[in-house]
Amino acid sequence: MCGIIGYVGKKNSVPYIIDGLKKLEYRGYDSAGISILQDGHLITVRAVGKVAELEKATLLANPQGQSGIGHTRWATHGKPCEENSHPHRDCSGDLVVVHNGIIENFLTLREKLSALGHKFKSETDTEVIAHLIEENLKTAPGQTNQERLFNAVRKTNGEISGAYAYGVLWAQTPDFLIGVKNQSPMVVGLGKNENFLASDVPAFLKHTNKVLFLEDGEMVTLTSKGVTLFGKDGQEKPFKPTKITWDQKTAEKGGYEHFMLKEIYDQPQAIEDTLRTAQTDFGKLVGLKMGDLRALQNVHIVACGTAYHAGLVAKYYIENFAGIPVTVDLASEYKYRTVPRTPHTLAVAVSQSGETADTIGAVRKAQELGFKTLAICNVLGSTITRVCDGTFYTHCGPEISVASTKAFTSQLTSLYVLALFLGKANGNISATVFNKLYKELLTLSKYMAETVKIEYDVRHITKKVYKAPHFLFLGRNVNFPIALEGALKLKEVSYRSAEGFAAGEIKHGPISIIEKGTPTIVLMPPDELFEKMLSACQECRARGAFVIAVTTQEGAQKAKDCIDKAIVVPYAGEFLQPILNVVALQFFAYWTAKRLGCDIDQPRNLAKSVTVE
Known part of the structure; x- marks a missing residue:
């Protein structure tokens, strides 16, 4: 720090x-x-x-x-x-x-x-x-x-x-x-x-x-x-x-008022740059033998903060595409809990800076257990890249704002690539399916370029709710970790109380904190869980919540009677959608903090890189 x-x-x-x-x-x-x-x-x-x-x-x-x-x-x-x-x-x-x-x-x-x-x-x-x-x-x-x-x-x-x-x-x-x-x-x-x-x-x-x-x-x-x-x-x-x-110049604001805002707008290019390097042989790219990747039976993901949320999303990616069981740990917990010495295990450390002390410690523990280690990192030559057996670099350039934005979406993109290549290596997905999915992935930067255009709409919505003392974020399946990230981002830069939940859990306690006017941001792409998300919206509104849906144009039309406002994003498919949805939450956090007059790029009590325990 x-x-x-x-x-x-x-x-x-x-x-x-x-x-x-x-x-x-x-x-x-x-x-x-x-x-x-x-x-x-x-x-x-x-x-x-x-x-x-x-x-x-x-x-x-x-x-x-x-x-x-x-x-x-x-x-x-x-x-x-x-x-x-x-x-x-x-x-x-x-x-x-x-x-x-x-x-x-x-x-x-x-x-x-x-x-x-x-x-x-x-x-x-x-x-x-x-x-x-x-x-x-x-x-x-x-x-x-x-x-x-x-x-x-x-x-x-x-x-x-x-x-x-x-x-x-x-x-x-x-x-x-x-x-x-x-x-x-x-x-x-x-x-x-x-x-x-x-x-x-x-x-x-x-x-x-x-x-x-x-x-x-x-x-x-x-x-x-x-x-x-x-x-x-x-x-x-x-x-x-x-x-x-x-x-x-890359590290300068480029005309934006804050680095955080600039870095939100950097995301289409960051994703494109990250994917540009991923089109080579994956094993060669990350410095790991394809035979080791092919033989994997377990994946452990260790990370802190926003990177931990990227790891939670990656669990859905890897288990779906590669069929490999995944555990996701906060690095500070992984270091000190009893981790079984399972064979053919890959420990994946996710860190923007590559200097996070807890994550480095978790990697060293994984290596002591005999696990192969892979870093998902943004900083060339950082400690974690030198400690791990292999590294997949996120090429998003320097991220100056303490609150991570483009590093997070680049991490998600990299972890998606990892899931696809693991699935291809072990035969869980065919070459035909891999090529189709990878081709879809290459369109992500285009969708992201469309998504960053929603700033004005989000800015307008925050004017109605920014003074609220407490915020809720809800999501399901692969969007549940995005709800957690949205709550974290709002807390980091606006100092407002915010919590993220799996939408199916609201009746198990969280619904009790909803009061009249409580802003409730609901991630609800038009997928197989859309109807269940509609029910969650209705339950929250019945208790006075001000419901804001992050959805597509189709979803906004179907949900219009169950929500108060909609933030409309493009639809990129079930597993790519979280990478777009989080942009709405980044803008939401930014504009809430700006309206409250907070120090957006350097929030109180926080540091970009936590280099001590």
Whole structure:
């Protein structure tokens, strides 16, 4: 969740650091800070709140220096305040650390360091890193200060435990920055006479698209002249940079008021780009042997939040097309429950960022059980793509808004592809049926382009209901998870209470919360369950609900006497329909939040990527 940016080069580092922190705001944070090496001394500025507050404070302090680091903090140890903000200093004030993750043994280390005379100024786990490096510098070997710092940091890594990525800047080593990675994201940007250290690529993408993704246990040193990578054994190792193919403009709003709105409209292209890569041999594409896919007897899907809802939809896809039993788990639950060691099992991890701590942990557990693992992910070189046996990339570009939209529909599209290929591999569907279904899938982006035109209709409907204190979302079969997603999306960006239910369950309790005027959004495509959804509409209206149907033109006509309003979407078929239906709910959440004056792209208390448990 926290954001890290470091710079070493020939120019004043302050604009690079501040701009990088702004690019990382989507990760979620409550405070920010910056340290600049100026004339042999570190100048540190910190502020609670948005990066804009830090920028004001930095302008007043006016630091100037060619090396610097910055950080946006999401509180895990200690309340949000200036004292707990990063960068954190050692006793001398000559060494600073920025850190993403959790140091699990920080209390033990803090007691040990306090006994040695170290004075702590914050409640955070991060500060122990700075003091531990300071302590280790006293005995670190090396002929130069750079060598001593490197060895002190390496010794520190052996003493701390947990998930962490951190950067170190020392006043005694100008033009020198160290980065460390262990189970939290850390990348390096390779520029000309300047180099960058960051927790995510957007922090420096406007300056370079050449990237080095660090692996767990690796360290890196940066100077203005170059970058050196070191393995777990402390030995230098060669590396080949990755070239990022999307540019900074892709991450800009493109004229839309909010990133969330832009990303809803990005969905036709995102789906088209995702499908473009899927037309090759599937086994080769994802890096798994077709024989292993053909032999599968079980599929476990692990994910969190919106990605979990994509997994719930995928259960319907895979069981229908491939005939393989599927379990879907919240990754945080999968990690700690007893999972039977079943043969021929594929664990599918769904994650937009590829850095979600719980999902990575679930993958590692699956691998310990001997399962093959496949990532459905959007970020090239992310941790989960390196941990899993294979990866199917969703090519939807950077998703900046905290509330996921285009990543979700791209995940659904990818999981649909997975289901089709698994069905083809094990013979559950014939080649003829596969070709027919895949041809239909290739029309999805066209249908999506039609669907995003419904914004005005949804906008008009939200005007009638946005002040309601509570919302219900109902769906059945493959649309039930979409009801859950609609409720989550509304909660995320509007802070309104919302719940999603399987429509058949409303008489088993949920109907009791319906009052006069309760907005009830019902997903009801004209399928075999349409009549049952009509009954649900009637039951809700009889108790005063304001019923809004998400359906087709045909469905709206048939349901006109049982609903109050209809949001009409194209019909793409039973199993593709959820991918279109969710667009209506994305617009509904967006316009409700906008009318309520909420911070849509950066909702309170939320982060784009949850990189700690």
